[in-house]
Amino acid sequence: MEREFMEFDVVIVGAGPSGLAAACRIKKQAAETGQEVSVCVVEKGSEVGAHILSGAIFEPRALEELFPDWKELGAPLNTPVTRDDIYMLTSEEKSSKVPGLFVPKTMHNEGNYIISLGNLCRWMAQQAENLGVEVYPGFAAQEALIDENGVVTGILTGDLGVDREGNPKEGFYTPGMELRAKYTLFAEGCRGHIGKQLIKRFNLDSDADAQHYGIGIKEIWDIDPSKHEEGLVVHTAGWPLDITKNENTGGSFLYHIEGNQIVVGLIVDLSYSNPHLSPFDEFQRYKHHPVIKQYLEGGKRVSYGARAICKGGLNSLPKMVFPGGALIGCDLGTLNFAKIKGSHTAMKSGMLAADAVLEALKAGRTGGDELTGYVDGFKSSWLYDELFGSRNFGPAIHKFGPLLGGAFNFVDQNLFGGKIPMTLHDTTPDYACMKKAADAPKIAYPKPDGVISFDKLSSVFLSNTNHEEDQPVHLKLKDPSIPIEKNLPLYDEPAQRYCPAGVYEVVTADNGDKRFQINAQNCVHCKTCDIKDPSQNINWVAPEGTGGPNYPNM
Numbered sequence: 001m002e003r004e005f006m007e008f009d010v011v012i013v014g015a016g017p018s019g020l021a022a023a024c025r026i027k028k029q030a031a032e033t034g035q036e037v038s039v040c041v042v043e044k045g046s047e048v049g050a051h052i053l054s055g056a057i058f059e060p061r062a063l064e065e066l067f068p069d070w071k072e073l074g075a076p077l078n079t080p081v082t083r084d085d086i087y088m089l090t091s092e093e094k095s096s097k098v099p100g101l102f103v104p105k106t107m108h109n110e111g112n113y114i115i116s117l118g119n120l121c122r123w124m125a126q127q128a129e130n131l132g133v134e135v136y137p138g139f140a141a142q143e144a145l146i147d148e149n150g151v152v153t154g155i156l157t158g159d160l161g162v163d164r165e166g167n168p169k170e171g172f173y174t175p176g177m178e179l180r181a182k183y184t185l186f187a188e189g190c191r192g193h194i195g196k197q198l199i200k201r202f203n204l205d206s207d208a209d210a211q212h213y214g215i216g217i218k219e220i221w222d223i224d225p226s227k228h229e230e231g232l233v234v235h236t237a238g239w240p241l242d243i244t245k246n247e248n249t250g251g252s253f254l255y256h257i258e259g260n261q262i263v264v265g266l267i268v269d270l271s272y273s274n275p276h277l278s279p280f281d282e283f284q285r286y287k288h289h290p291v292i293k294q295y296l297e298g299g300k301r302v303s304y305g306a307r308a309i310c311k312g313g314l315n316s317l318p319k320m321v322f323p324g325g326a327l328i329g330c331d332l333g334t335l336n337f338a339k340i341k342g343s344h345t346a347m348k349s350g351m352l353a354a355d356a357v358l359e360a361l362k363a364g365r366t367g368g369d370e371l372t373g374y375v376d377g378f379k380s381s382w383l384y385d386e387l388f389g390s391r392n393f394g395p396a397i398h399k400f401g402p403l404l405g406g407a408f409n410f411v412d413q414n415l416f417g418g419k420i421p422m423t424l425h426d427t428t429p430d431y432a433c434m435k436k437a438a439d440a441p442k443i444a445y446p447k448p449d450g451v452i453s454f455d456k457l458s459s460v461f462l463s464n465t466n467h468e469e470d471q472p473v474h475l476k477l478k479d480p481s482i483p484i485e486k487n488l489p490l491y492d493e494p495a496q497r498y499c500p501a502g503v504y505e506v507v508t509a510d511n512g513d514k515r516f517q518i519n520a521q522n523c524v525h526c527k528t529c530d531i532k533d534p535s536q537n538i539n540w541v542a543p544e545g546t547g548g549p550n551y552p553n554m
Contacts, residue, residue, distance in 0.1 A: 007180045021347035041128065052118035055263065056115050092240070107235065116554060144325075190307065201322075213270040215309075217267075219303060236251060242402075274441065280306075313338075314390070334348075391424075474523070475541075484515065490534075
């Protein structure tokens, strides 16, 4: 098919913190040096911020480098952290507060802000457009354009108006466009579907540890003003996850933001071994713990969402560059798990890539080469130093469990400043950690009460998720027989439980036959299925542009 095309110096895939930071940096630096550089950002969400979900405690270091006058420009950093409380939940009723002396330095939040990352991205998009960046929400990058020499030359956006069988709908069809670029930066977020293809195509992870992931599930609540303490940060470890064995680890957060609201969430490491575990249901029962419930009683839940996070850190970073482009942000995996923060690191990676692009263009290079300046800049930056200092944090938890791993990390972070003279490695991917269903205890989850805890479908409703029903299913099965013939007998088909949106069901017919049903309309784009399926049979690809959640303040 002959497709229309547009040409730019730089195309950026994803309007998250890394992509927008890269776009702003390129245009700001180009203006200072008198360069003319055209930059385009494509975003699959209906608007910038629609698909952004994070805790989020925000460290403003990278923002201050990018926009030293961010306060005067009105960046939405409205809630400074006033206090950190950390609890170990030892049972469904009991807890102990962790003394400040034993809190790792990376968990201290002086000088940080509680924010909506979605709103920060909306603000950054405004700054980008003011600088001359072309920002196109509602356009999903479907694949990378790669020429006969193996050079990435841009991206192809998805077709609009295609029915479930892949045929154009009469009167509604718009073919995707080629967005050609000298350099293409991929900033799709955690487990980007094109980033995953590029890592495989160019063998970028050949020298890296396995990437590790968690699923973060989050709600926003309006609460009783008498219970609200703006700026309070609460983190917990332990119950309902296991603190004595290394089988299902994670932690939780509860942040008091402005407007008598709190955000509450649970992160479950996707290395968990019990196929009967449901991260969604663990989160719902977690909210009944007295430490958390005290804030929720009398309140009202107003928003829900979920998203996978990359937490492998420095040891799991793939090669950053390939001919014609680079991975940035969580597409690369720059989150600092020791801090549970990835926005400032994502922004910095985007800015480093931007500097390398400008250097290449200024030197008269016309694309197709590798941005080695990005790699060099990364290795000499505070971003590298920060990730190096936390390189052992995740592997210690995975290898030794939450208690011994936590003790190791306390010594490493507080006594050695993250430079303990050894590097831990963990090469087992999360999907391979799953036990057989027959070898794991079943979990009886309490029914939701509709006050503190809720079901999946009412939760998805609050995420404002919508997909055009008559479009190709964007959750692709490599082998349609595997869910029923393999995953069901071996693992009791865990997709029924690890998905936080009720996308996957095993349906039994009147004659007893079972079939695997995919409710793609429910998908909140968390990517957990792509990561955790034990047979690696599910391939998440971008649906039609504007599809998915529409988060207002996540």
